Amino acid sequence: MSAELSMEPVMTQQDPIDLLIAFEEASETPIRPEYVEGTVIVPPAPNDNHNDGAFELSFQFRAAGLRLVGMGNGYRAAHKDGRTMALLIPDFYVRRRKATELDESYRRAHKGWYPIDMIALVGEVTSTNHETDTGPKLRTYAAADVPLYILINRHRKTAHCHSDPITPGDDPTEAYYATEVKVELGRALPLPAPYPTLETAPFLEPTE
Numbered sequence: 315m316s317a318e319l320s321m322e323p324v325m326t327q328q329d330p331i332d333l334l335i336a337f338e339e340a341s342e343t344p345i346r347p348e349y350v351e352g353t354v355i356v357p358p359a360p361n362d363n364h365n366d367g368a369f370e371l372s373f374q375f376r377a378a379g380l381r382l383v384g385m386g387n388g389y390r391a392a393h394k395d396g397r398t399m400a401l402l403i404p405d406f407y408v409r410r411r412k413a414t415e416l417d418e419s420y421r422r423a424h425k426g427w428y429p430i431d432m433i434a435l436v437g438e439v440t441s442t443n444h445e446t447d448t449g450p451k452l453r454t455y456a457a458a459d460v461p462l463y464i465l466i467n468r469h470r471k472t473a474h475c476h477s478d479p480i481t482p483g484d485d486p487t488e489a490y491y492a493t494e495v496k497v498e499l500g501r502a503l504p505l506p507a508p509y510p511t512l513e514t515a516p517f518l519e520p521t522e
Contacts, residue, residue: 329398330349330354330398330401331390331398331401331424331425331427332425333349333354334347334348334349334354334401335425337354337356345357346388346403348388348400348401348402348403349398349400349401350400350401350402350446350450350451350454351400351450351453351454351486351487353450355446357403357441358441358442358443363468363516363517364405364439364441364468366516367439367466367516367517368385368405368406368437368439368466369385369406370513370516371406371437371464371466371512372384372385372406374510374512374513375406375408375509375510377510378508378509378510380408380508380509380510382408382409382410382411382412383406383407383408383409384406384407384408384409385404385405385406385407386403387403387407387428388401388402388403388426388427388428389401389402389403389404389407389427389428389429389430389432389433390402390424390427390428390429390430391430391454391457391458393486394484399454399457399458399486400430400454400458401427402430402451402454402455404433404436404437404438405437405438405439406436406437407433407435407436407437408433408434408435408436408509409432409433409434410431410432410433410434411432413428413432417429417432430458430460431458431459433460434460434461434462435460435461435462435463435464435505435509436455436460436462436463436464437463437464437465437466438451438463438464438465438466439466439468439517440465440466440467440468440469441468444467444468444469444470447465447467448465448467452465452476452490452491453486453487453488453489453490454486454489455476455479456476456479456480456481456489456490456491457479457481457486457487457489458479459479459481460479461477461479462475462476462477462505462506462509463475463476463477463479463491464476464503464505464512466499466514466517468499468517471498471499471517472496472497472498472499473496473497473498473499473501473503473512473514473517474494474495474496474503475494475495475496475503475504475505475506476491476493476494477491477492477493477494477495477506478491478492478493479491479492480492497514499514499515499517499518500514500515500517500518501514502514
């Protein structure tokens with residue numbers, strides 16, 4: 315999900331987890347902010363095309379026999395020194411494993427955020443600010459070594475499968491995916507085994 319409102323890079327020693335809690339408590343309406351590349355992002359309220367399409371993709375994974383498909387949970391990526399690098403709430407994902415006792419302990423210790431290494435495949439559907447999903451989030455998922463990033467770019471009317479994450483040095487903002495498969499919305503998006511080919515036709519509806 316892309317962001318409608320983002321703050322300037324946060325220059326603070328406060329853990330971003332506590333910062334997001336403060337944002338949630340200060341908001342008059344329910345929000346679920348994220349933290350990417352030093353920036354707090356407040357997502358817009360998604361429309362039906364966004365939500366229905368994301369749900370449809372999740373269903374396609376389940377119909378293919380992949381049971382560890384989910385939506386709604388938050389995931390934390392960490393720098394090598396243990397500091398929080400990013401806090402992300404993907405539109406949909408496929409996990410490597412069910413949450414173990416260790417994963418649940420991690421979630422409690424980090425106030426509701428699971429470790430991002432649980433994720434084998436992650437997906438985002440663009441909203442108002444599509445640059446968030448095509449830039450910072452793409453780099454962050456690559457830096458976190460998430461193997462596959464599925465991006466539905468409703469602005470460009472394209473669907474993408476990014477794979478082979480690479481971080482060339484110590485700077486996570488330099489991370490990228492070495493391989494990309496791209497199709498126009500409405501065409502089938504092939505994914506590597508054991509994942510299904512995704513039908514993207516649900517996203518042909520108006521995006522406004």
